[in-house]
Amino acid sequence: xxxxxxxxxxxxxxxxxxxxxxxxxxxxxxxxxxxxxxxxxxxxxxxxxxxxxxxxxxxxxxxxxxxxxxxxxxxxxxxxxxxxxxxxxxxxxxxxxxxxxxxxxxxxxxxxxxxxxxxxxxxxxxxxxxxxxxxxxxxxxxxxxxxxxxxxxxxxxxxxxxxxxxxxxxxxxxxxxxxxxxxxxxxxxxxxxxxxxxxxxxxxxxxxxxxxxxxxxxxxxxxxxxxxxxxxxxxxxxxxxxxxxxxxxxxxxxxxxxxxxxxxxxxxxxxxxxxxxxxxxxxxxxxxxxxxxxxxxxxxxxxxxxxxxxxxxxxxxxxxxxxxxxxxxxxxxxxxxxxxxxxxxxxxxxxxxxxxxxxxxxxxxxxxxxxxxxxxxxxxxxxxxxxxxxxxxxxxxxxxxxxxxxxxxxxxxxxxxxxxxxxxxxxxxxxxxxxxxxxxxxxxxxxxxxxxxxxxxxxxxxxxxxxxxxxxxxxxxxxxxxxxxxxxxxxxxxxxxxxxxxxxxxxxxxxxxxxxxxxxxxxxxxxxxxxxxxxxxxxxxxxxxxxxxxxxxxxxxxxxxxxxxxxxxxxxxxxxxxxxxxxxxxxxxxxxxxxxxxxxxxxxxxxxxxxxxxxxxxxxxxxxxxxxxxxxxxxxxxxxxxxxxxxxxxxxxxxxxxxxxxxxxxxxxxxxxxxxxxxxxxxxxxxxxxxxxxxxxxxxxxxxxxxxxxxxxxxxxxxxxxxxxxxxxxxxxxxxxxxxxxxxxxxxxxxxxxxxxxxxxxxxxxxxxxxxxxxxxxxxxx
Amino acid sequence: xxxxxxxxxxxxxxxxxxxxxxxxxxxxxxxxxxxxxxxxxxxxxxxxxxxxxxxxxxxxxxxxxxxxxxxxxxxxxxxxxxxxxxxxxxxxxxxxxxxxxxxxxxxxxxxxxxxxxxxxxxxxxxxxxxxxxxxxxxxxxxxxxxxxxxxxxxxxxxxxxxxxxxxxxxxxxxxxxxx
Numbered sequence: 001x002x003x004x005x006x007x008x009x010x011x012x013x014x015x016x017x018x019x020x021x022x023x024x025x026x027x028x029x030x031x032x033x034x035x036x037x038x039x040x041x042x043x044x045x046x047x048x049x050x051x052x053x054x055x056x057x058x059x060x061x062x063x064x065x066x067x068x069x070x071x072x073x074x075x076x077x078x079x080x081x082x083x084x085x086x087x088x089x090x091x092x093x094x095x096x097x098x099x100x101x102x103x104x105x106x107x108x109x110x111x112x113x114x115x116x117x118x119x120x121x122x123x124x125x126x127x128x129x130x131x132x133x134x135x136x137x138x139x140x141x142x143x144x145x146x147x148x149x150x151x152x153x154x155x156x157x158x159x160x161x162x163x164x165x166x167x168x169x170x171x172x173x174x175x176x177x178x179x180x181x182x183x184x185x186x187x188x189x190x191x192x193x194x195x196x197x198x199x200x201x202x203x204x205x206x207x208x209x210x211x212x213x214x215x216x217x218x219x220x221x222x223x224x225x226x227x228x229x230x231x232x233x234x235x236x237x238x239x240x241x242x243x244x245x246x247x248x249x250x251x252x253x254x255x256x257x258x259x260x261x262x263x264x265x266x267x268x269x270x271x272x273x274x275x276x277x278x279x280x281x282x283x284x285x286x287x288x289x290x291x292x293x294x295x296x297x298x299x300x301x302x303x304x305x306x307x308x309x310x311x312x313x314x315x316x317x318x319x320x321x322x323x324x325x326x327x328x329x330x331x332x333x334x335x336x337x338x339x340x341x342x343x344x345x346x347x348x349x350x351x352x353x354x355x356x357x358x359x360x361x362x363x364x365x366x367x368x369x370x371x372x373x374x375x376x377x378x379x380x381x382x383x384x385x386x387x388x389x390x391x392x393x394x395x396x397x398x399x400x401x402x403x404x405x406x407x408x409x410x411x412x413x414x415x416x417x418x419x420x421x422x423x424x425x426x427x428x429x430x431x432x433x434x435x436x437x438x439x440x441x442x443x444x445x446x447x448x449x450x451x452x453x454x455x456x457x458x459x460x461x462x463x464x465x466x467x468x469x470x471x472x473x474x475x476x477x478x479x480x481x482x483x484x485x486x487x488x489x490x491x492x493x494x495x496x497x498x499x500x501x502x503x504x505x506x507x508x509x510x511x512x513x514x515x516x517x518x519x520x521x522x523x524x525x526x527x528x529x530x531x532x533x534x535x536x537x538x539x540x541x542x543x544x545x546x547x548x549x550x551x552x553x554x555x556x557x558x559x560x561x562x563x564x565x566x567x568x569x570x571x572x573x574x575x576x577x578x579x580x581x582x583x584x585x586x587x588x589x590x591x592x593x594x595x596x597x598x599x600x601x602x603x604x605x606x607x608x609x610x611x612x613x614x615x616x617x618x619x620x621x622x623x624x625x626x627x628x629x630x631x632x633x634x635x636x637x638x639x640x641x642x643x644x645x646x647x648x649x650x651x652x653x654x655x656x657x658x659x660x661x662x663x664x665x666x667x668x669x670x671x672x673x674x675x676x677x678x679x680x681x682x683x684x685x686x687x688x689x690x691x692x693x694x695x696x697x698x699x700x701x702x703x704x705x706x707x708x709x710x711x712x713x714x715x716x717x718x719x720x721x722x723x724x725x726x727x728x729x730x731x732x733x734x735x736x737x738x739x740x741x742x743x744x745x746x747x748x749x750x751x752x753x754x755x756x757x758x759x760x761x762x763x764x765x766x767x768x769x770x771x772x773x774x775x776x777x778x779x780x781x782x
Numbered sequence: 783x784x785x786x787x788x789x790x791x792x793x794x795x796x797x798x799x800x801x802x803x804x805x806x807x808x809x810x811x812x813x814x815x816x817x818x819x820x821x822x823x824x825x826x827x828x829x830x831x832x833x834x835x836x837x838x839x840x841x842x843x844x845x846x847x848x849x850x851x852x853x854x855x856x857x858x859x860x861x862x863x864x865x866x867x868x869x870x871x872x873x874x875x876x877x878x879x880x881x882x883x884x885x886x887x888x889x890x891x892x893x894x895x896x897x898x899x900x901x902x903x904x905x906x907x908x909x910x911x912x913x914x915x916x917x918x919x920x921x922x923x924x925x926x927x928x929x930x931x932x933x934x935x936x937x938x939x940x941x942x943x944x945x946x947x948x949x950x951x952x953x954x955x956x957x958x959x960x961x
Contacts, residue, residue, distance in 0.1 A: 062879075066910035069795075070913075083797045083916070084918075412790065415790045420905055517904065656875060690904065691856055694824075728871070729862055
């Protein structure tokens with residue numbers, strides 16, 4: 001690997017005391033001679049090194065800001081009213097403030113993933129040594145870390161090499177966060193560029209974490225068929241003690257699984273995960289169970305199913321310990337980032353800790369040694385399960401009716417519900433003994449519990465919903481494909497050409513959280529729609545869980561109905577949050593492996609390739625977190641469009657193109673150097689879809705690229721028109737903007753479309769060899 | 783009727799919508815506007831009163847007032863199904879961005895809208911679009927027709943029952959000469 005450290009080479013040096021010849025001295029790391037790819041123009045880019053590229057994108061896709069708040073309260077000059085053009089005491093206006101919030105959110109997300117990865121790398125180096133080799137797919141993967149290579153120019157080979165990569169990421173996050181201080185950056189587009197930068201770093205941070213854990217924890221490797229694993233609350237064997245791990249960092253869960261295996265009691269205990277920790281548990285231990293996303297935390301705990309709750313990091317409800325205490329479940333906090341106020345018992349004996357937890361002397365402990373977490377969690381679960389006897393706080397069916405009668409119909413529950421659910425109506429029906437409306441809420445409730453916080457009668461509304469939905473909850477016994485990690489080079493070779501030529505209509509990456517507007521079924525429906533049409537569907541995180549939670553008319557889950565590879569008509573799951581890096585990595589590898597573009601430190605060229613040629617779309621239907629914002633920002637900088645569900649509007653800005661403005665869509669034809677119109681493809685870089693139906697249509701449109709061959713464009717248009725007619729009820733009104741030559745017209749729609757083209761006075765154009773980088777023209781001429 | 787934001791946490795506004803005390807006031811404002819448009823969202827087929835869906839009330843109002851309708855999400859098909867052809871259909875963010883741009887000449891190219899009436903989107907999403915317009919199109923007037931108070935609009939009906947909502951919309955339609 002290369003480093004930034006000092007490397008001195010002297011052919012000959014004469015001094016008073018003698019002659020030195022051929023002296024070569026390295027201080028720091030040894031230079032890796034095996035990585036011969038020439039270095040591109042931007043290795044380890046600084047905050048501004050890719051600013052010009054960002055501004056090209058931001059000029060094409062202009063921000064539309066929707067401030068959540070009229071004021072700024074980040075310094076003591078404030079609060080400052082920034083309404084409608086007013087500037088604050090520091091001089092900042094609302095556009096810059098809005099973009100500053102975006103940059104801060106993306107920085108938090110990037111810091112979160114990268115700190116997670118830093119912990120993993122530290123821990124794994126401590127356990128396996130710095131020289132432990134990285135292996136994400138054996139001979140199936142030659143480009144083991146495409147994002148890292150692309151951005152930093154480093155080809156990591158060992159766990160120790162990842163240290164340097166993370167050092168770069170950490171520095172950049174600090175630089176971007178610093179720019180958000182009062183009296184620094186002032187321009188909205190510069191804040192946007194910084195958000196893009198930190199998003200790119202987020203992708204590196206995720207990649208580092210996942211390749212470290214794939215290698216050292218021996219997860220399934222790229223190119224192998226990963227197993228189907230159990231998913232859902234109903235899949236948990238409730239006759240056994242249950243350890244529930246919540247969060248994203250698998251390290252404590254590994255301690256639990258290892259201890260249970262060492263004691264040969266792993267068959268006698270259930271180790272279940274919630275949120276992305278669950279994915280990584282099953283990558284390490286296929287007998288593990290995926291309970292569900294963050295929304296399932298209260299359900300699982302209140303139903304008394306967890307005998308021990310282990311909290312690691314990220315997306316952990318901060319009241320999980322209080323909720324667990326109500327059902328007598330001891331809690332182990334296992335992350336420095338989430339100490340829960342518990343006493344640090346890391347250096348105490350396990351006997352003492354176990355005794356204190358079993359006796360109820362303490363409701364929880366902080367243990368920062370994952371092996372000790374493992375022993376304590378398993379021993380406590382085994383001992384406390386027979387004592388707890390699934391103690392829960394759910395009311396009986398009769399109590400649901402009785403409690404509902406205390407509702408005053410003040411509607412504060414509905415007004416506090418992010419989904420605006422008609423809780424008062426359901427409560428009123430329950431007073432008559434009809435709990436069916438409460439049952440209906442179970443499917444669409446995101447489990448936030450805000451209704452209970454608002455209720456002046458202190459009704460445990462969420463518990464009533466869980467009780468009413470209990471039957472559905474225990475029938476959640478489904479299958480998820482275990483996370484596959486990186487996409488293999490073989491898969492990239494198979495699909496690279498068809499994707500770039502448009503013969504595979506697109507890659508749909510469905511990532512992220514579970515803040516769904518109408519339940520997880522939308523995710524399943526969208527994934528199935530596109531898999532059926534032979535798009536490549538790739539999922540991760542909570543979306544991968546939601547997609548696996550429903551069955552077709554044959555009783556198959558989506559992972560049984562469709563093949564599990566990165567292929568046309570495939571539905572794959574890359575794994576946890578940090579595995580999202582492999583989706584960006586796959587796009588980068590198409591440019592590298594299929595198109596033979598150099599990766600090393602060559603960001604702009606690769607992003608330009610992806611933006612203009614690769615029909616990929618990211619969808620975070622239930623995005624809620626800062627991490628999701630950072631993941632999105634990493635895709636924006638690569639030029640990959642991202643759609644979020646309606647709640648994603650709360651990220652407070654979108655990046656939109658204006659399809660009716662021809663100048664917006666100018667590209668350079670790399671063959672001639674001429675500026676030509678490439679059409680609104682992709683039309684947007686970041687947008688919100690209001691409904692599932694609209695989302696499906698948007699996806700079908702956003703996979704189009706200026707480079708599409710006529711055959712590819714005709715196929716993509718065929719899907720777009722068909723889906724538009726089906727879900728919007730009418731023909732699209734922008735077909736004429738996507739047809740460049742008569743050959744682009746889907747053959748079965750020729751007459752209909754010909755008429756539309758005549759109405760719009762359509763004129764034939766050429767299909768360009770598109771680029772936004774003038775230097776690519778020079779390169780082609782050479 | 784309350785002029786608190788319908789969603790309890792939606793409080794961070796220094797400039798708050800003027801409440802519309804009665805439907806006649808909303809009618810007068812629409813009549814005064816040269817280029818009003820209605821942006822109609824996906825909740826119009828989710829909410830009902832008087833055994834009719836909200837979309838049916840909006841169609842009546844649009845027909846009576848001759849105000850152009852932009853259907854967001856997948857609503858265009860829902861309008862057409864009911865025999866009403868909206869002037870345009872567009873993603874909610876797309877129409878929001880265009881309306882915020884003073885150089886945009888409207889759906890028919892005849893002039894930038896001077897009154898934008900929003901109705902029927904998810905509350906939080908509509909609130910954010912209204913905020914975007916408040917900040918970046920400060921001379922534009924915005925109005926909401928929902929029964930939920932929207933703090934970021936120029937004018938908003940207060941929070942109201944479904945029955946009052948239906949009555950308000952019916953009254954507006956009748957004042958425009960419709961049934």
